[in-house]
Amino acid sequence: MKKLTLIVAFSMLLQLAFAGGLLTNYNQSAQYIRMLSRNAALEIDAVFYNPAGLVKMEDGWHFAFYSQTILQTRDIDTQFPTLNSGHYTGETTIPVYPDIYAVYKKNNWAYSIGIGPIGGGGTAEFAGGIPTLEIPFSLIPGQLSGLGQIDPALAVTSYDLDMALEASSTFWGIQLGASYAVNDQFSFYGGLRLMPSTNKYDGAIRNIQLNGVDAATWLNGASGQVNGFAGQASAGADLMYGTASTMQPVIDAGYGTATLADLENGGVIDATTRAQIEGGLQLIGVPQAQINVMNALQVQGTYSAAGDELTSTATLLSGTAQTLAGTATQVGDKEVKTKQKGMGFTPIIGFNYSPNNDWTFALKYEFETKLTLENETEVDDMGLFPDGAESSNDIPAILTTGIGYRGLDWLEAQLSFNMYFDKGVDYGNNIRYSTLGEQVHRDIESNYTELALGLQFNVAENFAFSVGGMRSKNGVTPQYQSDFSYSNSSYTLAGGIMWNITDKLTFDAGVANTMYEDDTVTFTHAGIGSYDETYAKTTISMSAGISYSIF
Structure with missing residues (x-):
């Protein structure tokens, strides 16, 4: 301000x-x-x-x-x-x-x-x-x-x-x-x-107010909530990067072009692992039809990109939280x-x-x-x-x-x-x-x-x-x-x-x-x-x- x-x-x-x-x-x-x-x-x-x-x-x-x-x-x-x-x-x-x-x-x-x-x-x-x-x-x-x-x-x-x-x-x-x-x-x-x-x-x-609440109190509260969202985004990024890393041994073994169904049928991964990988892809917005034709390299790339996006979001939210907290110090009473x-x-x-x-x-x-x-x-x-x-x-x-x-x-x-x-x-x-x-x-x-x-x-x-x-x-x-x-x-x-x-x-x-x-x-x-x-x-x-x- x-x-x-x-x-x-x-x-x-x-x-x-x-x-x-x-x-x-x-x-x-x-x-x-x-x-x-x-x-x-x-x-x-x-x-x-x-x-x-x-x-x-x-x-x-x-x-x-x-x-x-x-x-x-x-x-x-x-x-x-x-x-x-x-x-x-x-x-x-x-x-x-x-x-x-x-x-x-x-x-x-x-x-x-x-x-x-x-x-x-x-x-x-x-x-x-x-x-x-x-x-x-x-x-x-x-x-x-x-x-x-x-x-x-x-x-x-x-x-x-x-x-x-x-x-x-x-x-x-x-x-x-x-x-x-x-x-x-x-x-x-x-x-x-x-x-x-x-x-x-x-x-x-x-008596500066936002939404009928003391502005400094409201901004500090919003800062806390946004900072919490930043933490969740950071944790999600870690999960994405972790899943992407689990695909590396499969790729190193020469199965980079194999689909998840091929990997399960070949015994490379079990049904539970396949379900977890597909569930994560669905959470980040990948439709099932696309998941069915994705190979291991594409799956790893998608998880890595999602991790990058969540990391960026976490950084943005963290910065927003700091800005809100900083603004809160400026909206106190002035004389x-x-x-x-x-x-x-x-x-x-x-x-x-x-x-x-x-x-x-x-x-x-x-x-x-x-x-x-x-x-x-x-x-x-x-x-x-x-x-x-x-x-x-x-x-x-x-x-x-x-x-x-x-x-x-x-x-x-x-x-x-x-x-x-x-x-x-x-x-x-x-x-x-x-x-x-x-x-x-x-x-x-x-x-x-x-x-x-x-x-x-x-x-x-x-x-x-x-x-x-x-x-x-x-x-x-x-x-x-x-x-x-x-x-x-x-x-x-x-x-x-x-x-x-x-x-x-x-x-x-x-x-x-x-x-x-x-x-x-x-x-x-x-x-x-x-x-x-x-x-x-x-x-x-x-x-x-x-x-x-x-x-």
């Missing part, structure tokens, strides 16, 4: 981006959840979305705290024919997803800090596992089909197992920076994001429990142009984050997480642009565009193919992009509601997709409210629903042929928070 690559399964399952590219979380404020477009923001969440625009805030201290509750479901439907069930579901629930911002603005300068989960932030649970990890077990009945030919009682008709995967991840972003206004129109930003990152993996494959830690750094630059009070044009570039994670392993029954080993988990660079319009008292509009430079990151090989011994690279055809429009309607001096829509388009190829990790293009709709409780205190709340497009990929498995696998996903995000200013 092929070694299960749980390490990659877990690391891929941790790609929990919710609103953003393949790896990045772009949902970093309650305002974003209610509008989906904040790249031209001039409020406190501009710390993340438009940091160069922070110079437009009033002089003083500004603080904000937001939290989201995120519910995500991932559904996998496969047509692989030997699985007990082709449907698998993964659940991710994040009750608290916090963002904290602080800004100090004085004259032409603004100094800011932002803290939030820039990647991950939750736990992915696949209570029933995923197809790739179950497929090797589902193939066992077919791989052992020959046992039914040895003995019908050894036929394998079913398998079962308990499999659970849980992977949690938090890539914190601690962003520090300064914004400077050259004049009333132009401002710039320079900053650095520290990214202390932790992944935790906890997985187990237990993995480890975590990975590392630190990454992301330089960030930004530019803001406000030709007047009505219009804002913003640009931000986040450089690629080089991130290396080191294993801290507690349990590793499969030898997949060597303690102290390192792995790369780079985050792609991001270019964001935004246009904001505030020319009407009752309306604010923002248009945002994001590009995630996924083509600059190596996502490795597709693990579904790797389990089959094939090397297929997870290619990126084009960079991930997002286009969003947000509208805020100021229905009262201190109250507003907002709506937003976003189109997210991935650039992955079919070679990228698998049950370990997949990306779906999507549409997102959002809505929410803003309430200025006082001149210094503001409450924001929103909800966003992401509707992903199903993606069907065709795989090919040796001995099975082509089959389809469909990947689906749903995400609902709810957020609320407050901001407070000290002028």
Whole structure:
């Protein structure tokens, strides 16, 4: 049985981006959840979305705290024919997803800090596992089909197992920076994001069964029975060779061309010996009519050939018994429990142009984050997480642009565009193919992009509601997709409210629903042929928070 690559399964399952590219979380404020477009923001969440625009805030201290509750479901439907069930579901629930911002603005300068989960932030649970990890077990009945030919009682008709995967991840972003206004129109930003990152993996494959019996127990029992059959075949071979040897003196005496009847009539052998020889030939399938015309040489050759065949059978059965016993050692309970830690750094630059009070044009570039994670392993029954080993988990660079319009008292509009430079990151090989011994690279055809429009309607001096829509388009190829990790293009709709409780205190709340497009990929498995696998996903995000200013 092929070694299960749980390490990659877990690391891929941790790609929990919710609103953003393949790896990045772009949902970093309650305002974003209610509008989906904040790249031209001039409020406190501009710390993340438009940091160069922070110079437009009033002089003083500004603080904000937001939290989201995120519910995500991932559904996998496969047509692989030997699985007990082709449907698998993964659940991710994040009750608290916090963002904290602080800004100090004085004259032409603004100094800011932002803290939030820039990647991950939750736990992915696949209570029933995923197809790739179950497929090797589902193939066992077919791989052992020959046992039914040895003995019908050894036929394998079913398998079962308990499999659970849980992977949690938090890539914190601690962003520090300064914004400077050259004049009333132009401002710039320079900053650095520290990214202390932790992944935790906890997985187990237990209670593997064949024909409703513990797999190891069943395989060891079958091994014993097959080994017994091997012994019987070996004993039969000895009997065949022994009978063949009894014909040698007859042949040496010059009776090699004589039939058994001739030998008995000539007194060379007696009736009992003749009956025993004929009975043995009948047992190995020689019809009586043929026996009647066989001479001594042919009889000896037939017994010798039967002995050779039984010897070969004995060898084959003995090898099968050893294989069964060896397989039994591989189907015991397996557990993995480890975590990975590392630190990454992301330089960030930004530019803001406000030709007047009505219009804002913003640009931000986040450089690629080089991130290396080191294993801290507690349990590793499969030898997949060597303690102290390192792995790369780079985050792609991001270019964001935004246009904001505030020319009407009752309306604010923002248009945002994001590009995630996924083509600059190596996502490795597709693990579904790797389990089959094939090397297929997870290619990126084009960079991930997002286009969003947000509208805020100021229905009262201190109250507003907002709506937003976003189109997210991935650039992955079919070679990228698998049950370990997949990306779906999507549409997102959002809505929410803003309430200025006082001149210094503001409450924001929103909800966003992401509707992903199903993606069907065709795989090919040796001995099975082509089959389809469909990947689906749903995400609902709810957020609320407050901001407070000290002028």
